[in-house]
Amino acid sequence: MNWEIIIGLEVHAELSTRSKLFCPCSTAFGGAPNTQVCPVCSGMPGSLPAVNRAAVEYAMRLGLALGCSVAERCKFDRKNYFYPDLPKAYQVSQLYEPICRDGALEICSPSGPKTIGIREIHMEEDAGKLNHNGVTLMDFNRCGVPLLEIVSQPDMRGGAEAVAYLEKLRDTLLYLDICDCKMQEGSIRADVNVSVRRPGEALGTRTEMKNLNSFKAIARAIDYESRRQADILQSGGAITQETRRWDDANGVSYGMRNKENAQDYRYFPEPDLLPLRIDAAWLAAVRESLPEMAHQKRERYMREHGLSAHEAAVLTSHRNVARLYEELCALSSQPVESARLLTGEVMRLCNATGTAAEDLALDAAKLARLVGFVLDGKISRAAYKEVTEAVFTRDADVDAYIAEKGLMMSLRGDEAAEAARLVLAEQPGALADYRAGKQKAFGFLMGQVMRKLGGAGNPALAERALRQALDGSD
Amino acid sequence: MSALELGSAIRRGEAGAAEAVAACIDAAERDNPRYGAFLCLLRERALARAKAVQARIDSGEALSALAGVPVAVKDNISTQGVATTCASAMLERYVPVYDATVITKLEAAGMIVIGKCNMDEFAMGGSSETGAFGPVCNPRRVTHVAGGSSGGSAAAVAARLAPLALGSDTGGSIRQPCAFCGVTGIKPTYGSVSRHGLIAYASSLDQIGPLARDIDDCAALLSVISGPCALDSTCVIDAPFDFSRQRPENLRGTRIGLPRNYLARGIDEDVRAAVAGAAREFEAAGAAVDEFDMPLMDYMVPAYYIIACAEASSNLSRYDGLKYGYKSPAAKTLSDVYRLSRSEGFGLEVKRRIMLGSFVLSSGYYDAYYNKALQIRALIKDAYNKLFERYDMLLSPVAPTAAYALGENIGDPMKMYMGDIYTVSVNLAGLPAAALPCGLSREGLPIGFQLVGDSFSEGKLIAAGRVYQSRTAHHTAACGGDAL
Amino acid sequence: MTIDNKLLGYLEDLSCLALPDGEKSRLGADLQEILSYMAKLAEIDTTGVAARSHPFDNVNAFREDEALPSYERGRILANAPAKSGEAFIAPKTVE
Incomplete structure (x- = not known):
């Protein structure tokens, strides 16, 4: 019974x-x-x-x-x-x-x-x-x-x-x-x-x-x-x-x-x-001084930051996560990317390492710097993950880590544009192939541009520069 | 010389603080074996402090009206670095690591503590016979009790061993020894003098107050020790008392109530007559004296003892042989340390009250005894509130008899408790009361009366006391020495 | 109200005392007399009367939340009958 x-x-x-x-x-x-x-x-x-x-x-x-x-x-x-x-x-x-x-x-x-x-x-x-x-x-x-x-x-x-x-x-x-x-x-x-x-x-x-x-x-x-x-x-x-x-x-x-x-x-x-x-x-004065509670934060994140219900719930599941999120938002001014970072990579790392939310002690300033880098196209998404993990596991210094690993992508559009201009000048054959409609030639030219940028190039920037150079050389 | 006269002489350079201290301590060393008023005298310490105070006075610093004046302190008031025993074997070797607020205030006023006064053990008693270090003997007649529990303080003042003393009053412990020894004392309104550092007997009733030769000195000392204290949440007064303007020529317009039933039965004829005489004196001074029946008279003593013992049983639980105080040498286990240390360290009266307090709070008896007593307390407070709509103050005896012989009543707790009949309700209601001498019994022992006022009406009581003592000489009777 | 030996022993336990036999019987008789007298309070009807645990009606005495230096440890332990350099000592509390 x-x-x-x-x-x-x-x-x-x-x-x-x-x-x-x-x-x-x-x-x-x-x-x-x-x-x-x-x-x-x-x-x-x-x-x-x-x-x-x-x-x-x-x-x-x-x-x-x-x-x-x-x-x-x-x-x-x-x-x-x-x-x-x-x-x-x-x-x-x-x-x-x-x-x-x-x-x-x-x-x-x-x-x-x-x-x-x-x-x-x-x-x-x-x-x-x-x-x-x-x-x-x-x-x-x-x-x-x-x-x-x-x-x-x-x-x-x-x-x-x-x-x-x-x-x-x-x-x-x-x-x-x-x-x-x-x-x-x-x-x-x-x-x-x-x-x-x-x-x-x-x-x-x-x-x-x-x-x-x-x-x-x-x-x-x-x-x-x-x-x-x-x-x-x-x-x-x-x-x-x-x-x-x-x-x-x-x-x-x-x-x-x-x-x-x-x-x-x-x-x-x-x-x-x-x-x-x-x-x-x-009593009214104490009520007035009450901090924002989880359910209030949840609603605000959805309303003001445009987060999904799932993201808002994960971020408010523990006071520590919400506090990190709010610090990160304040420093990065990027609520959506901040939420994506914490609910994605950071939560994955927590689960993988068995870290309880109450023990989560991440430096929001470091994460904010990373968010800035990735959104500015200075580091790749893959590098973003890698550095996040380094910060998570050993509180790595973001700039030192990126420099040491050479993760910083070419930063300046004019460098990429210069590289594209030079490549087109040096590779008239490939240029002709491209003009003749051979798509493979574009890939070859991209490779040459990236090579000129010495591996630190941002592929997106390089591609944009190459396309502009091609358009301009018409 | 009164304490104020001494203070004034010191200020004018006609007397010295160190000389005054030395004179008191010399007298006390000579006479204390007869009276047992002091448990310890602080010659070196007091003289050193007197010299320091004298230097400040000489440099023109205005300390207070009582700067340089010696004062004796009841041994339940904590003095840093000086044993504070509560006249108990439990605390025989206990040396506080901090000063009571009243001690800090005395010293800030330039007063010099000359010694610690004997008392009933933990202030539990009305004859100063329950202490572990011997009784206090009445300076008027050393075969008789000095009253209690502040018997040492009253005896020290009566025997001219100190011009001023501090006592504490939980159910009459300042007023009754004053009456027995022929000195003047004030039990202040609950919450006007800090209890911080007063070793608790019953927290909701205890109050420190002054004892002196006359009401003027009491007023001066009360002004020094009163005032708010952040370390005592129940010290609710806004500012120290100032009685400088309470000096009426007469008492016209003052309405005094005289509780008829207090004087009707169970009271010694000499006491009744002396108190009636005091009432006539007040009438002669212009006051309107009117008789009334005090409500709830038969319920005051039971309500008081229930509440006081309940609080005491809890307050005294901290004496366990572990942190301070007596530890039984026979104790091995934790239970032994607790039980043997407490059984051997406390005297019989203390144990009696602890057991009583444990009973009235225990499950099954709380409502019938403790809570009932709190309800009676509410009724008593209400009754006083009503009386003070009609009267400025009440005049009543302090105790039903004058001092009795040492050992006469100590074996009869009920008789001892009934001796508190006129004083305990004042503590239950938290009211101020001044005890003043008003004559002698046929045996030549002092008799006192008390003026009871509404909360924080000390000024009125002191004004009336000043008028009374300006018209009478009971308080000036030669005290020191055995009258026989 | 009868103070029998059982109740007396119970009060002794609550009070954490171990009274010698002579004292115990003496206090038993005293308590019996005193409590019989105190039973007088039952004569007064206190229905609806609020219990008064303080002599006045004041409320709200507060200290602000400020941490101040504590006492030096030597002063705290100064009166202890048994102590180590850093703690009070009691006989062991667990068997």
Whole structure:
């Protein structure tokens, strides 16, 4: 019998503000342990938090982009528990009054477009990092980095939809420029709620899986967990509501100790912070400042640049590609050729080398120079591809590469014209053959012109010059 | 000499900052063993700073009315490089790496911190007996408590060991020791003095305030420490207080409410009589005194203890033996480090309040206790708002009794908590209150009253206090030494 | 409201304390008395009353998003009972 898999996701996104949520320490990733720490984020006695306005505005941005209602009033709460990565022994979060509720995200699921509900978005502070080495070393650099927790409705039906949701959410965060979404640095993390049921039945008991560090791990964990639950139910058992840890190396999840499950966090309103009031004017100002989102870019590229729907879709599939395209357009003033280059050769290179769009780091200025060369007839299409690849694979210097490989074609029309004039003077026989209607003679004359241009000639220019010379010698 | 007189003498060159500091520290070294008012004295540091301040004064720099004046600071206010223990074994060796905003402000005004004052452990108590380093004894009678939790601050001022002191008031912790020791103090409006660097007991109630021999000195010190602070989001005041113009001749037109039910039951007869006497004095000074019944009187103490303990249980969770403070030498595992360090590092009263706070926030009890207390708090605030439509200020006792004997009540937490009946609602509503001496009990122990005003009406309270103290001498009674 | 040993042990866990037996029974009795007294609040009908967690109604205190130099690490670690040159040390957290 069929089991329907029900997935809800809780995604934590670290915001790319300059400073932490409650203190002015830097949020930069990768600093030496405890070098981005002050009395506030290390929980020293007597220290007090002060809210970073930008973090609130980033939350508002995401709420607006996901069509949420942004609360006119919200507040922070303390979540109390003891753990060495939490220096105050409470995490400042939002339980009772989150900043955003009730939004939606349109995803491209394997079975077509689908709307996934967003239950709420709330702000909270990140915890520190524990390094294990016989003892536990406590590093508070990440403590207090602002996070948004984005809680979906249980609207996904399997691992593929969950991954599609995550990809779309990641793109949205990137477009909004509020999170760098580097999974390997932990700047986006997901907890997955999984349950299974017979189609049409009420929701079953769910388990929550933590420690999921890649989209692939998420898909595998969902697959494993849904099968585990189905097996239990199939054999007449019952699912225990619990938190489970995913072990990606061994491809299994296991229940965490009971103690970690039976938490009583004693949430209560954070007395050290004032509530937030978001009035219509503030919300409107943030709405006004929202960057252009993917679907808006897509329409604009088609409308203003005359791109095809396919090209526009490829260019907006990732914030990074759209940004490269727009830089390239600005530098080259050639939107159509820019789009053709990125959707064609560059995408081919990405696929061939397994380069993810988020890792794409091409120098738009170099590409713009290449676009200029090819459109001006200075390099051939074949050379264009070759140099693009060199730029893609090793960030080659465009001019140096072209010079070194001798790819620059004869640049000046008058050089070609001079060559054509000389050839006609030197080859009266071939000229006569041509005049007599022998087409082969034209090919011979072209070869002679190109030879005179020393291999750096532009065939198109040479042909034009030869035809003009022939016309003129009538 | 009052603190302002001393400041003025220093400015005129008739007294020296270093001499003033040395005199206080000499007296404290001599007398502190009797009172336990100070946990530490900072002779070298204070003298060095006094010399630096003196040089600035001598060069004609205008620092403040209190430049060069010594001040004692409660030991829950962080002082960079100087142990700040909260009178707890947990923080016995804790040395802050930053200064509280009030310390920065004191020093900018040219004032000299001479020592850190004893208190109830983490400010939890009303008798300064719960500290880990011994009780504070009342300078009026050393067999009696000094009150708490700012007992060391009040005793230091009463015993003339310091002209001024800073305390903190969460449920009466400035006012009640002032009343017990016969000195004057102000619990400022919540949000008028920065809490940055004040080691938290209950964040939504704590407020730092001044203690001194008279209201004038308190006003001067409050002017120095008040004002906005970017490091405390709840410090909502726009600008530091300026009380220079609050000097009326009389109190004609001032409407004072006297809560009848505060004086009706559960109050010592001497206290009732002294407070009634103060009310008559205000009438004689031109004020209109009118009796009323304070609403919700029986619900103030429970609401206060629920909220204060809830916040405390969370605020004190950071003491875990890992980052600072006491770590149990017996601890091996992480769980041991947490549990043993906390069990051995905290005293009984602190643990009692942490357990209470954990209970009222725990799942299943949150609504009936914590949330209910927040609702009662809203009703109390509303009740005060209504009262301040009718009255400029309220006059009431500070505590139901004068100071009691050391050890007399410490074993009975309920009795101790009930001693806060007149003070806690002021903190729940975030209001300012000034405590002033108004007489002695039959046993010769000081009695105080408080004036409670609407938010940010400190100026009115200080004006009234100035008029009262200009007409009475209760605040000038010789303090130092055992009265017997 | 009865504070039995189970509840007392639970509160001890939540509070991260390990009370000696004498203290435990003493605090149990104290809590029983105090909480019985606090139950008085149920006498007041607070239906529809908004909970007040601050003494005032102010909102929106913000800091602008500016990163400032952090504290020197030695100061951050100065009070740590156990530390390496760069971190606080806890007994291992994973078995």
